Amino acid sequence: MQIPNTADIVIIGGGVMGASAAYHLALRGAKNIILLEKEPYFGTGSTGRCAGGVRYQFATDVNIRLSQLSLPMIERFKDELGQEVNYKQCGYLFALNNENDISVFKKNVELQHKLGVMTEWLTGDEIRKRLPLMKFEDMLAGTFYQKDGIVDANSVVSGYISAAQRLGVKTLSGAEVIGITVSGDKVEEVQTTLGAIKTRMILNTAGPWAGQISAMAGVEIPITPIRRQMFTTNPLQEIPLDFPFVIDFSQSLYFHREADGLLIGMSNANETAGFDQSVDEDFELVNMEAALERLPLLAKASRAAHWAGLYEVTPDAHPIFGKTPVEGMVLCAGFSGHGFMHGPIAGKLMSEYILDGDFSSLDINMLDLARFAEDRLIKEYNVV
Numbered sequence: 218m219q220i221p222n223t224a225d226i227v228i229i230g231g232g233v234m235g236a237s238a239a240y241h242l243a244l245r246g247a248k249n250i251i252l253l254e255k256e257p258y259f260g261t262g263s264t265g266r267c268a269g270g271v272r273y274q275f276a277t278d279v280n281i282r283l284s285q286l287s288l289p290m291i292e293r294f295k296d297e298l299g300q301e302v303n304y305k306q307c308g309y310l311f312a313l314n315n316e317n318d319i320s321v322f323k324k325n326v327e328l329q330h331k332l333g334v335m336t337e338w339l340t341g342d343e344i345r346k347r348l349p350l351m352k353f354e355d356m357l358a359g360t361f362y363q364k365d366g367i368v369d370a371n372s373v374v375s376g377y378i379s380a381a382q383r384l385g386v387k388t389l390s391g392a393e394v395i396g397i398t399v400s401g402d403k404v405e406e407v408q409t410t411l412g413a414i415k416t417r418m419i420l421n422t423a424g425p426w427a428g429q430i431s432a433m434a435g436v437e438i439p440i441t442p443i444r445r446q447m448f449t450t451n452p453l454q455e456i457p458l459d460f461p462f463v464i465d466f467s468q469s470l471y472f473h474r475e476a477d478g479l480l481i482g483m484s485n486a487n488e489t490a491g492f493d494q495s496v497d498e499d500f501e502l503v504n505m506e507a508a509l510e511r512l513p514l515l516a517k518a519s520r521a522a523h524w525a526g527l528y529e530v531t532p533d534a535h536p537i538f539g540k541t542p543v544e545g546m547v548l549c550a551g552f553s554g555h556g557f558m559h560g561p562i563a564g565k566l567m568s569e570y571i572l573d574g575d576f577s578s579l580d581i582n583m584l585d586l587a588r589f590a591e592d593r594l595i596k597e598y599n600v601v
């Protein structure tokens with residue numbers, strides 16, 4: 218494959234962030250853009266391994282506003298890009314079994330209502346009535362928002378990649394970035410396994426690997442890769458078509474419909490940082506036992522598939538957008554396990570930042586890299 222030796226913009230990482238940014242930059246008329254992905258296919262990093270959940274229910278102003286911009290873009294996706302992405306608005310139902318979580322979620326719902334997200338507050342009995350198959354005797358309260366749901370992540374990536382290609386973006390898979398040359402505090406060249414590209418603008422959308430890419434330019438960023446895993450079951454005809462995305466919040470255990478069965482995951486609180494993406498079979502048993510306790514009909518289920526991927530966690534569980542100390546090296550990474558749903562608007566915001574020097578769709582200047590050094594961390598509670 219012949220690689221161009223210069224580019225106006227080099228995007229590193231072909232997950233949802235890189236694909237969305239490539240499309241939105243090209244849509245605005247930017248030329249000479251190259252998107253580099255180390256794997257043979259786009260979207261096989263975190264994006265292709267995610268649970269596909271999309272929600273408005275967040276605990277901070279900025280996350281709710283990102284959802285309010287991003288989820289309607291997913292609703293319009295087929296009309297705008299010609300690609301079906303299967304947005305199922307089944308709702309997210311957070312089930313809570315302790316007073317501490319209840320008082321935090323009450324504040325979250327207050328904030329959501331203030332911003333126009335009319336989340337429902339449920340009593341324990343209302344949860345049990347909605348979810349008769351679940352053993353939720355200890356649930357005291359919960360929340361539900363109908364427009365939350367699930368979307369096919371692979372379709373979103375392929376929709377953006379195809380549209381970016383139609384608009385002239387050169388998209389290269391099997392192109393691993395192995396070095397970056399900085400000269401006098403400005404980026405100068407990207408070295409890849411297919412050759413070198415001279416450029417003055419690099420967008421780092423390498424997800425859990427974003428720290429490695431930044432380090433090549435001498436920039437340290439606080440993004441930690443943490444393994445998360447899930448499994449799917451064979452078809453279970455008892456699960457109703459309108460079964461929501463159910464989260465047993467205190468155990469960070471979740472269930473949603475996947476084809477005719479379920480997708481089930483749980484966060485391992487003891488997981489250590491690292492790039493290992495193999496399934497931890499011991500923890501899978503812990504997950505299965507917890508799931509069986511909550512949903513006894515799983516006793517007759519069998520596992521259809523399982524996989525692991527990496528969260529890209531920052532110290533305040535919010536993403537990092539914009540400039541770094543090296544001129545021409547910009548960031549869109551660190552979405553801390555809920556980035557798929559914000560990919561559409563994140564790519565658009567980065568196109569504004571790169572082409573106009575500012576974010577115009579939403580003021581996200583507080584999500585800069587400097588906040589970590591300047592002690593301006595943003596606190597988020599509602600992340601599983």
Ligand SMILES: Cc1cc2nc3c(=O)[nH]c(=O)nc-3n(C[C@H](O)[C@H](O)[C@H](O)COP(=O)(O)OP(=O)(O)OC[C@H]3O[C@@H](n4cnc5c(N)ncnc54)[C@H](O)[C@@H]3O)c2cc1C
Nearest residue numbers: 230232234255262263264267268270394424526556557558
């Ligand atoms: C198990 C799991 C469940 C999740 N569930 C949800 C969910 O329900 N909803 C939600 O919104 N989010 C969820 N997420 C989080 C979401 O997947 C991520 O926040 C999002 O996909 C990040 O997208 P990205 O484009 O930044 O990263 P990625 O998709 O990881 O893309 C980065 C790309 O960079 C490439 N790359 C890395 N190094 C190099 C290099 N040197 N050269 C070239 N390319 C390189 C990688 O191969 C990769 O394709 C989940 C994540 C996991 C792991």
